[in-house]
Amino acid sequence: MKEERSREVAERRINLILSRHILAKIRAHVEGAYPEEACGGLLGLVRDERAIEVADAVSLANAREEERRRRYLIGPGAVVELERRAEAANVQVVGYYHSHPDAAPVPSAFDREHAWPWYIYLIVSVENGRMARAEAWRLADDRRGFISLLVGDENRATIGTQDR
């Protein structure tokens, strides 16, 4: 039990490094899609177990046909295409981002139900059309919850709440 706990604590301290200009790109996308949910892929590099650097954010179409204000879907075709694109650029698909229009950037039970392990889920809250907060999460091994990651910019300064 102790081992698991220290591993969890260690995982929590993983930094997601997200430069200001990539965050701005995500912002433009999610604000443009408001009040619907927007989603996209995160391409990047796993520097080591403690730091994952996002090299690019790729906006993807929300494949949901209904309930688009509170649901998003990226189909397998888009995932495969994104992986090819990552491979060509010598990076990896490290995770995905999506917006929560007028809701906290905290994973919902629906997010948990559908989450993959290892991938980073960056959730951005959009309040009244403006991006409010960005938080990063990773599914816990037992699928019962998410672990919160620290999000830092290129200088490793914490970001996420200053855009409120």
Add this chain to the structure above:
Amino acid sequence: MKTISVIVPTPLRQYTEGRDKIEVEAGTVAQALGQLTSRHSALRRHLYTEDGSLRSFVNIYLNDEDIRYLEDGEETGVGDGDEIRIVPSIAGGAATVLGADQVELSRDEIRRYARHIIMPEVGLEGQKKLKQARVLLIGAGGLGSPASLYLAAAGVGTIGLVDFDVVDYSNLQRQIIHGTGDVGRSKLASARERLLDINPEITVERHEVRLLSDNAMEILKDYDIIVDGTDNFPTRYLVNDACVLLGKPNVYGSIFRFEGQVSVFYAREGPCYRCLFREPPPPGLVPSCAEGGVLGVLPGIVGTMQANETVKLILGQGEPLIGRLLLFDSLRMKFRELRLRKDPDCPICGENPTIHELIDYEAFCGVTEAALEQQGLQGQVPTITATDLKARLDAGDPIRIIDVREPHEWNICNLETAELIPLASLPGQMNGLDSTEDIVVLCRSGARSARAVRLLQEAGFRRAYNLTGGLLAWSDEVDPSMPKY
């Protein structure tokens, strides 16, 4: 049997020792996946639901064909050299509808919660959120009793309780979840029975352990909201820190004598307990309820306010007590509200946190040191046991007995031949004592009287003794009719 390969996507490679391609022998797609998950069992929970069907976001391709569109689906036969590819689809969405597609309310439940459901602020949607919520209460005592009773009645689907105590007579004055017949039973067994009697639709999870740095993360991580009803500083800091590290809201309540406090510490949106109290008070400065007493109704008021805040957080309605500390004075019947600010230098939720994992909270709160000091003190001063004191009194030895408790404690029980000199007034009254006499000093448990004997020693009294275990020991060893408090 054919030899085929299964292509594993990046997120699952941690379960296949990093390999992206696994060779298996199988006749059908289902057999191939079965082989894969029996060899790498941790894959199973990510690919299959608990009832054994493929998760909706897991796509299986056989040579670039989605098997969902093949006539035989998972039973499709495979040939040598075929390739099975596991392809993720990515889905999710905001929490606002999390109830809608996952839980349903039965007719009985709709009838039970009718007074909730007819309010637009709750409605069917809100009641489903309550049903889906998982709330953990730390302590099934004064605060945990009313809080859990109302949360159970309100239809919070899963209630976790952490406690390791048994019900004592002295609990019944305020811990209304337990009854007289429960004295001696485990608090969790008693509480669970009562909660399920109020509402059999819910699940009550028991954690019959002392919450410690070793187990707190493990226990807390599975809940959405934590309700802190602890009665001591080490556990309070432990709960706060674990909630900050896990990103969970902590619905805080505390009580003492006639006063209570309530707040919601949620580091993602506002301050945490450490922003308010960076460090605990020195041990002994703030007495516990066991030492200082508490009005029985008070935890009822504070605990139900905690339940109120918890329900609001689940529903996403109203203004939560985040960033506000509510102070309640039951004697004056007044509420006051303090604005709390997030401390940018907070060691755990500030801009540059220095605490990244749980620490030793007993040591942090100085409890260990204080206990050792107390033990040391009680070990250092001369003592006499209750049995020996009784024997000497019966033999007619001239002994002066000083009771250093407070007057209202004296009224509960006392030794007839004792004199009352409360500890605080002892230094001023020492000149009335004779250092050539044998003096026995007593209090309730032997702690205060040890300090008194130390004071007497320092003033030159060589024949002062501490009654080991105080009046509690007297009641146990000599006179069972003496009430214990």
